[in-house]
Structure formats: C-alpha cells, structure tokens
Amino acid sequence: MKRILISSFDMEVGGVERSLLSMLNNFDYENHEVDLMLYSHTGDFMNLLPQKARLLQELPAYKTFRLSIGETVKRGNIGIGALRLYSKLIATLDKSAESGYKQMQYMWKYSLPLLPKLDKEYDVAISYLWPHYFVAYKVDAKKKIAWIHTDYSTVDTEIQMDLELWDRFHYIAAVxxxxxxxxxxxxxxxxxKVIVLENITAPVLVRELSKEKVDNPLLGDSRFKIITVARLSHAKGIDQAVKAMKKLIAKGYEDLVWYVVGYGGDENALRKLITSNGLEDHFILLGKKINPYPFIKEADLYVQPSRYEGKAVTVGEAQIIGKPVLITNYPTARSQVQDGVDGIICDLSIEGIAETIEMMYHNPELRSRLSHNCLSTNYENHSELDKLYQLV
Structure with missing residues (x-):
C-alpha cells in the first residue's frame, strides 16, 4: 500500500477543484492510501469529497492564506500578517497586469519559517495548485510531483524563485x-522533469448533472444564448467578452445574450464595464453555481474568451454536453479543440471574438456539426491515472 499526499488550497467552485474532485473520485484506493491536505476546509465542493480520501485536519497557519491580512492578524498570526503586508508592498512596485502572482510567491517564501511541517512521511506527495511551497519545503516524501494548470509562459513570476522551487520536485505534471x-x-x-497528465473527465456524471432542475434564467430566454463558465479574472478575458458583445449589439444583434457563471476579484470592475456599455440586458453575470452544467445545456454556444489557459476544464465539459464551442487562440488552445471539428478557435482579440460569434450565429449547420462531433467523441480518460500510478 503506497502512501500518497495530495495538497491544495480549498474546495471553492473552480476548474482546478473540479479536476481534483474527478481525480479523487476515480483513484485506486485498493493500492493507495490517500491523505488530502487542504489549507482551508471551505468551499461548496467540500461535501463532494470521497470518504476514501482521508482529509487531514486544518492547520491555522495555512488557513491564513485564504484570509485577509486584517483577519490573519486578528486571529493571532501577527508574524504571517506582517510578512504578507510586506509581500504586498513589494508586489505593488511591479507593473505587470497580474502582480498578484509575485505577491503570492513572496508571501509563501517569507512565511516559510512560521509554517509547520507534516510529521508523516509519504511515498509520493502531490502539490495540486501553484505555488507549491508546502509540499516543496514542509513535507517529507520519496517523490514529489507538482501540477501545473495554466500557461506559465504568460504569467509574470520571479523566475529564479520559481527555479529554486521546481528543483525540489521530481516531476512536474502538465495538464x-x-x-x-x-x-x-x-x-x-x-x-x-515535465510530463503530461490530463485532467480526469467524468462524462457520465457531467451529462447526468446537466439534467438537474435548477433556477435557470436561460430556460425562459428565447434569444440566442451564449454561455461562459469561468473565474472573473484578467486571465479569463471576460472584459474582452463584454467589449465583443458591445460590438455585436452595435451591429444590430439585439437577440443575443451572454450569460457568465462564475465569481472572482474582477466582478465589480466587470459590472461597471457592463453598465457603462449599456449591456445590462445582454451581458448577465449569474455568480457562483455549484452545478454549472444545466446552464451550459440550455445555451446555444459556449465561448471561452481567455487570454491564457492550461486546459480549461469547462470547455471539455461543454463538449461532453454537446455544445458547439468557441475558444480564443491562446497558446494552448489546440490541446483543447480540433479547429472546425469539435469547436472553433478564433483570433485572441475583441474583434476576433465578435466576428466569430457573428459567423456561428448565422451558421446553424456548423453549430449542429460541431455538436454532433462532440456527442460522438469519447472524452473519458481515466487511463491518465495509470501514468500517475507508474510514477508511484
């Protein structure tokens, strides 16, 4: 029996958390003893965790990374709070679009002396979400694996700090x-060090969940319905989607509506952008949904307007449900979609998104063919876990 540790932040609603759930629900527990370390026991997916994976107790020092600096200090973690404030100040000097990545690096590195180690030794320790400092420095294991879910060539991080971190892992698993x-x-x-281990998909479960009865505004909407399921962040490009919709409405496409399922730090900015462009009736933020699949099912088109991705879980799930899919041409797009076969890849720009939606709107035969191809494809890939077992 091999002892495995898997660590991640929490079980809030998100693509990485969905892929982690799929992996845990399909794991071989007869030959592997699995411990799950979550820094914070929070999130709507907590009650979906399989009982066969042993959830380790929450450690207060690690939970601080899901709390505000003020709340961290209030709970008595004054040292970590001070170091996080220092990390934030350093990161504010950075002018990149997402300086939060560097802030996260500084926060973990400087806090390391104040973070406890795990007592138990493992055969394999898996860090499922960047930054991977916990497994790298606070876990004893014969082998260490770090998962990567995004396109790191587009993410602005301190490369030397990264290299020191990656050096502590035996394998790096790309999706x-x-x-x-x-x-x-x-x-x-x-x-x-880098290997490919794709996100584990669960087609039967996704299709079953898509039939669930939920309060769904798409059901009563007779317009041409676009859907996106994504975190409200710079990476996911929802601001580009708003501006693309503005172009389409300006061209007279009044029967278009774009729904977005998801939440995140950019919500207030996006709501202001929607209002300033007069799109309140055409671009609708639905917020967090534990089960996004009934919303995808009722849409006419799934669009992923991202600036970058590793491999978007929700795009694969839209394909499983049989939706025609449109994604932007981010660097890893062709790992997700066969252009013209089970989806369309458009130019990564506001104009590219708008023009391709317009083309697909006018081409029901294309949408039907893409949908048919998706429904005819077997997206089940549990064999990917065999690669992990081989490493173990």
Missing part, C-alpha cells in the same frame, strides 16, 4: 502537451 510546451518556453532547463 496538456501544449501546457507542457508553454511551460518549457519559460523554464527550458526543466524539460526532463
């Missing part, structure tokens, strides 16, 4: 071949 290649653009010296 697609393109995700791996993009990672190696930034870290070519790590080529011997």
């Amino acid at each position: 697609s071949e393109e995700c791996k290649n993009a990672f190696l653009v930034k870290y070519p010296a790590l080529s011997k």
Whole structure:
C-alpha cells in the first residue's frame, strides 16, 4: 500500500477543484492510501469529497492564506500578517497586469519559517495548485510531483524563485502537451522533469448533472444564448467578452445574450464595464453555481474568451454536453479543440471574438456539426491515472 499526499488550497467552485474532485473520485484506493491536505476546509465542493480520501485536519497557519491580512492578524498570526503586508508592498512596485502572482510567491517564501511541517512521511506527495511551497519545503516524501494548470509562459513570476522551487520536485505534471510546451518556453532547463497528465473527465456524471432542475434564467430566454463558465479574472478575458458583445449589439444583434457563471476579484470592475456599455440586458453575470452544467445545456454556444489557459476544464465539459464551442487562440488552445471539428478557435482579440460569434450565429449547420462531433467523441480518460500510478 503506497502512501500518497495530495495538497491544495480549498474546495471553492473552480476548474482546478473540479479536476481534483474527478481525480479523487476515480483513484485506486485498493493500492493507495490517500491523505488530502487542504489549507482551508471551505468551499461548496467540500461535501463532494470521497470518504476514501482521508482529509487531514486544518492547520491555522495555512488557513491564513485564504484570509485577509486584517483577519490573519486578528486571529493571532501577527508574524504571517506582517510578512504578507510586506509581500504586498513589494508586489505593488511591479507593473505587470497580474502582480498578484509575485505577491503570492513572496508571501509563501517569507512565511516559510512560521509554517509547520507534516510529521508523516509519504511515498509520493502531490502539490495540486501553484505555488507549491508546502509540499516543496514542509513535507517529507520519496517523490514529489507538482501540477501545473495554466500557461506559465504568460504569467509574470520571479523566475529564479520559481527555479529554486521546481528543483525540489521530481516531476512536474502538465495538464496538456501544449501546457507542457508553454511551460518549457519559460523554464527550458526543466524539460526532463515535465510530463503530461490530463485532467480526469467524468462524462457520465457531467451529462447526468446537466439534467438537474435548477433556477435557470436561460430556460425562459428565447434569444440566442451564449454561455461562459469561468473565474472573473484578467486571465479569463471576460472584459474582452463584454467589449465583443458591445460590438455585436452595435451591429444590430439585439437577440443575443451572454450569460457568465462564475465569481472572482474582477466582478465589480466587470459590472461597471457592463453598465457603462449599456449591456445590462445582454451581458448577465449569474455568480457562483455549484452545478454549472444545466446552464451550459440550455445555451446555444459556449465561448471561452481567455487570454491564457492550461486546459480549461469547462470547455471539455461543454463538449461532453454537446455544445458547439468557441475558444480564443491562446497558446494552448489546440490541446483543447480540433479547429472546425469539435469547436472553433478564433483570433485572441475583441474583434476576433465578435466576428466569430457573428459567423456561428448565422451558421446553424456548423453549430449542429460541431455538436454532433462532440456527442460522438469519447472524452473519458481515466487511463491518465495509470501514468500517475507508474510514477508511484
């Protein structure tokens, strides 16, 4: 019986958390003893965790990474709070679009002396979500694996700090071949460590959940319905979607509506953008939904307007449900969609999104063919876990 540790932040609603759930629900527990370390026992997916994975107790020092600095200090973690404030101040000097990545790096690195180690030793320790400092420095294991879910060539991080971190892992698991290649653009010296382990899909479960009865405004909407399921963040490009919709409405497409399922730090800015463009009736933020599949099912078109991705879980799930899919041409897009076969890849721009939606709106035969191809494809890939067992 091999002892495995899997660590992540929490079980809030998100693509990474969905993929973690799929992996845990399909794991071989007869030959593996699995401990799950979540820094915070929070999130709507907590009650979906399989009982066969042993959830370790929450450690207060790690929970602070899901709390505000003020709340961290209030709970008595004054040292960590001060170090987080220092990390935030350093990061504010950075002018990148998402300086939060560097802030996260500083926060973990500087807090390391104040974070406890796990007592137990493992055969394999898996860090499922970046930054991977906990498994790298606070866990004893014969082998360590870090998962990567995004396109690191587009993420602005401190490369030297990253290299010191990656050096502590035996393997780096990318969720697609393109995700791996993009990672190696930034870290070519790590080529011997990087392997591909795709997100585990659960087609039967996704299709079953898509039939669930929920309060769904798409059901009573007779317009041409676009749907996106994504975190409200710079990476997911929802602001580009709003501006693309503005162009389409300006061209007279009044019977279009775009629904977005998801939540995140950009929500207030997006609501202001929607209002300033007069799109309140045409661009609707539905907020967090534990089960997004009934919303996808009722849409006419699924669109992923991202600036970058590793491999978007929700795109694959839309394909499983049989929706025609449109994604932007982010660097890893071709790992997700065969252009013209089970989806369309458009130029990564506001104009590209708007023009391709217009083309697909006028082409029901294309949408029907894409839908048919998706429904005819077997997206089940539980065999991906065999690669992990081989590493173990």
